[in-house]
Amino acid sequence: SQTIHQWPATLVQPVGSPLSLECTVEGTSNPNLYWYRQAAGRGLQLLFYSVGIGQISSEVPQNLSASRPQDRQFILSSKKLLLSDSGFYLCAWRETRSGPYPLSEQYFGPGTRLTVT
Amino acid sequence: GIQVEQSPPDLILQEGANSTLRCNFSDSVNNLQWFHQNPWGQLINLFYIPSGTKQNGRLSATTVATERYSLLYISSSQTTDSGVYFCAVAGGNYGQNFVFGPGTRLSVLP
Numbered sequence: 552s553q554t555i556h557q558w559p560a561t562l563v564q565p566v567g568s569p570l571s572l573e574c575t576v577e578g579t580s581n582p583n584l585y586w587y588r589q590a591a592g593r594g595l596q597l598l599f600y601s602v603g604i605g606q607i608s609s610e611v612p613q614n615l616s617a618s619r620p621q622d623r624q625f626i627l628s629s630k631k632l633l634l635s636d637s638g639f640y641l642c643a644w645r646e647t648r649s650g651p652y653p654l655s656e657q658y659f660g661p662g663t664r665l666t667v668t
Numbered sequence: 669g670i671q672v673e674q675s676p677p678d679l680i681l682q683e684g685a686n687s688t689l690r691c692n693f694s695d696s697v698n699n700l701q702w703f704h705q706n707p708w709g710q711l712i713n714l715f716y717i718p719s720g721t722k723q724n725g726r727l728s729a730t731t732v733a734t735e736r737y738s739l740l741y742i743s744s745s746q747t748t749d750s751g752v753y754f755c756a757v758a759g760g761n762y763g764q765n766f767v768f769g770p771g772t773r774l775s776v777l778p
Contacts (some may be wrong), residue, residue: 585765589709595754595768610765639709656701656716657756660772662709 553578557642559662565668570615570629572663574642577623582644584625585657586617589639599623602647637667672769674755681745681774689740689772691755693770698759700731701766702740714740717760739755745776 554577564570576582586598597610599617607617614633618626625642640663646655671694681687691700703712715722715729717738720728726745731738742749752773756766 594770597765600765641711656699656713658713659703659711662711664709 555642555644555658557606557663559663561664563666563668564632566634567631570632571639572627574625574660575623576644577601579646582626582646585643587641632667634667637665638662672755672757672767674769674772676772678773679734683745683747683776683778685745686743687745688737689753691738691769693736696760697757700738703755704731707751747756747776747778750774750776
């Protein structure tokens with residue numbers, strides 16, 4: 552069965568410091584991978600998605616970046632955090648498949664709660 | 669892009685009551701999911717339901733794709749049902765990435 556991991560679970564960082572959040576998926580190959588952010592009491596905002604190694608698409612311009620160095624690894628980074636980067640960061644995956652619906656349902660990891668002080 | 673609306677935005681129920689949550693979307697889609705976000709933030713898949721009706725225990729969902737809405741039914745609610753329920757849609761003219769609704773916050777009181 553497939554599982555998705557995120558770490559760290561919580562993080563408190565000062566403004567201007569760098570950020571690296573990691574997401575890994577087990578039990579599947581060539582998944583689509585996604586990074587979302589959720590501000591307190593709000594909905595989910597898609598930040599980045601990737602359809603393969605080294606392939607990153609950005610949905611929202613900001614001071615964050617993403618990388619996919621391996622098939623099942625997705626990393627969210629920042630060189631200098633802003634206060635507005637605080638939030639709950641969620642990684643998700645979907646399986647690609649043939650047929651009329653080329654992507655499966657989406658599954659989320661446990662999330663990383665980031666507080667920028 | 670596609671617009672997703674959920675109603676009601678907030679719902680307070682007594683334990684044992686039934687409820688219906690609604691998701692409306694502005695264009696045709698070929699993917700639709702319902703999620704429950706528990707108080708710890710974990711997003712749990714409830715239903716993958718591009719069309720038709722599915723049931724899982726006390727929960728059931730119906731999607732009428734031609735009329736652009738989906739309904740989530742919760743029967744005999746329990747305090748553990750509390751949290752936020754999100755509808756997400758994808759496909760059609762707006763690509764395969766899910767677009768999430770704003771959610772319905774459900775509080776079930778003992």
